[in-house]
Amino acid sequence: MNYMSLSHYLQLVERYWKTPDGYKLATFLSLRHEHAAYGNFQQESPEGLVERFLCAPIDEFVCYHLKCLYYIAQGDFQEAYQQQSALTQAFIKLLQSQKEENWSLPIMYTVCLDLRLVAQQAEQQRVGSNAKPGEILEKAAECLMGCFRVCAADNRSSEEDTKRIGMLALVNQLFKVYFRINKLHLCKPLIRAIDSSPFKDTFSLSQQITYRYFVGRKAMFDSDYKLADNYLTYAFENCHRSSRKNKRLILIYLVPVKMLLGYIPSKYVLEKYDVIQFWDLVQAVVQGNLKLFDEIFERHESFFIKCGIYLIVDKLKIIAYRNLFRKIYLMLNSHQIPVEALQTALVHLGQTDVDLDETECIVANLIYEGKIKGYISHQHKKIVVSKQNPFPPLSSLS
Template sequence: MAGQGTRVLDRFLSGISELVRNREGSKLQDFLQIEPPLSDIYRQMVDELRQQYPNGSQKEADLLRRCEALVPRSKGGSSWSAFPTFMKLYFTFLRDVNVDNLLETYNMLKALVNQCVLALGDSQFGVIVLPTVLYLSKVLAKLAMGLDRRPELIAHLLRREGRSDQDESIEKVTLVEKSANVVREAFIKCLTDRSGTPGVQGKPEGKRIGIYLMANLCLKLLFQCGKLRNAEQMFSSISAQSPPLKYFPASQRVTYLYYLGRYLFSNNLFYPAQIALQSAYDQCHREALSQKRVILTYLIPCNMIMGRLPSVALLQRPESEGLAEKFLPIGQLIVRGDYIAFREHLALDSSVTEWFAQKGILLPLRNRCEILVWRALARKVFIHGGFHGEPQGSAQRGPPPFLYLHKLETAVRWLQSEHAQSRHSVPSFAPSGPNRDAQTGQNDFGSQLVYKLPDHDFAGVNEADGPESYPGPEVWSKFEDFLSPDGCFDAMGHWQPNSPGILVDGPPDVDYRQYELDPYAQRIELDSESDHGKPTPMMRELESILASLLTQGLMRGYLTHKNPRFAIPGARLRGALPTGFPNVWQTIFARESEDDHVPGWVQPPSPVVGGGLAVAGGGRVVNLSGARPVGVQ
């Protein structure tokens, strides 16, 4: 029964009832607006709600009964009880929302979306509210991400509720993560809808048309809050139950492949990530320049890690604006083979790396591309200082092409000396901090290629050979009661008093070799090693780097440890360089393309070949009850 003085509300409810009866979900979503600024008709309805159904009054039950009339009745009564409750929450949200209190607004909106997701779960009428669920979820996500970027807006509200003083050992759930959990529930209801043909054989029908709409929104929230582990189950569920991605609109395909590529990239699965990101870039509309630029932000480093440097033609495209200045210097450093300049360019304290860190691609570039720098350096040294074999057509079969590794060591020491002389030897790649890697070649122990901070567990080892025999003031202030206690028990168990200031264990012994406490007690002099023909510590490190390149297939040949060399057998046909230093991208592609399946990307089933049956997919049951044992005729 219509209330008194609620003409606008009456017309609104009548329109909602007709839309539900006609199953017009898109128009229903147009009716249920919540984002300000609302039109005058909504403000008039809010005034009627506040007058006729005030907050906390008994008339709210009457409002719920009016909402129950919106659901079509059947003989057994309506089973869609979640929708009237959702409509009542919608009206109370409009009536009570206070946009000045953003935290309260978020909580009310999250409750509204939760109830709408419950209404979505109905097998008969749930698909009607699918557009509304998507609309409300987008509003919730927008509010949550806005508050996540500006937490000071709700900091005072969190303190008032006592939520900012939670135990630090307990991981705090952010508003963005809470929103992702709500959207995930809607995604599950869309994915598990039983209408139409399930699995990869079917096409999007019913609520399943919203699978990737909800998945993309949930992935956006998960990437915002940095909870990528929570996306793993989503990709597994999609692989098992979703229709093929090609049956969905291009906008949904591009967005999903972008997030899938980023997820695979973050898990170091660079080849499948490259396939997903490349497909997203190819399918993206040519006028969507900002979207294509975002895709290239991850596609370019993914290719660089696998040996494909960006071309000038690519970086000159409109969608690549601003990317050339980011990635070209890295590509140039890889080609130059200057490992010190490469490390300094991508150092954590460098000003140029802030953008890479914000995008989450700094560490993959630093850790994965340095091996390409060493390959380029070894290749250059081989070109200029290696033995390339006998000339073609020569009747004499000599040794295979090889490179003496001491020449590579000389090149490394030359790089170190160049950087040590001038920290600004190359203006475009000037390091932002002290050039520490250039000094490592002078170390008596430890790495001679990579600077590492001293280990506090071995503090003072260098001074062990000096005359120091008494703890310093800092050590004494911390451990006085341990080094010089009032007394101690002797070997017979008798208490022996100790005079103040006397060390119980006596002066420290500077010779630790008998106790094996000094890991560098057996120091090796470089000159004496060279005299005996043994490899230097730097040579050992270089051998390890080249062995890693050989293991990965980025170089081909073998190493000899006596008179260290890198030899390239079988180079008479193709030449020394193509044989010993194969193309990096082609090598990785040949290895990875044996299985081009991309986890999380549902493809259509294989077509029928030669009139026979296609290979049975997962989930099919074969009845073996009538099968005979092997060997029985």
């Protein structure tokens, strides 16, 4: 779009409102379109001019939009959020009134995405104040839920007419808010709604990838690693090859999940997507080298915390224990392993605060999880492992 006057912009909005053309109107109500940077569009009080060209309810939408642009230009994201929130709530009324049509869904996608982005900026602006963290994002989620309820309530079965085809886009926006404010329990009813939708296989591939990425992450936090692997693998394999940033983001969660299930990622893939932090960790786990594991875990601690996988990566240590004990079993070539031999190996690898009782606890945990087949003879202080496949492959346990 070349530079245009505000009056020309309003004339175009009027044309696309009367057509109606949801895609064109979405462009003219987007905070990310190039017109948003034009100084003449940043209006603190645009009502007079807007009402000369537009009628209700589109005049209200445009007024809120131009005011939002004004406050963004002023750097006041909290007031900008108020304007975008008001626009979203006004749009919900339009959506509710459209009983037999869904042409305005593109506007909904744009308005809701901008609401979340402005809310994030407003939250950042409040950092350091006495305000409750996440409060603006929670309010934004309430607006998004308003749109979601309207779409979910549309019982028409035709994909061309129903608003339910807009549900997944809203769910993905809500997921992004809930993950940011750490309220993952609120995702459950949304997941049920999508999984029971007759349109779940007809949503766009990009929306399905985003959905499975977030559901996969939630499954990971719920310790359902098989489900997490399923969803994250789908997201990674179907994400476009040119979307390296998104593929890397998916891998950050998929790699530890794969490792917990006994699969070893290739160094080539880790290097290709710049998550090589995991490679030394892979070597430490495979070798059962607890000293190296602790060193790497500490070295990349900030990365693991930032990505939200600190606790998940920490669980990989139990696999390192399993691999170390398997090495000792092979060295001793006996199905009766002295607990003292295991403890000596642990101390040698830097676990100096582990005594015999704690070593037994580690083994008991491995037996309970099925990673070792056997039992502990407390009387003789020995681990008696099965004569058949005492250390079953981890992938067989998933």
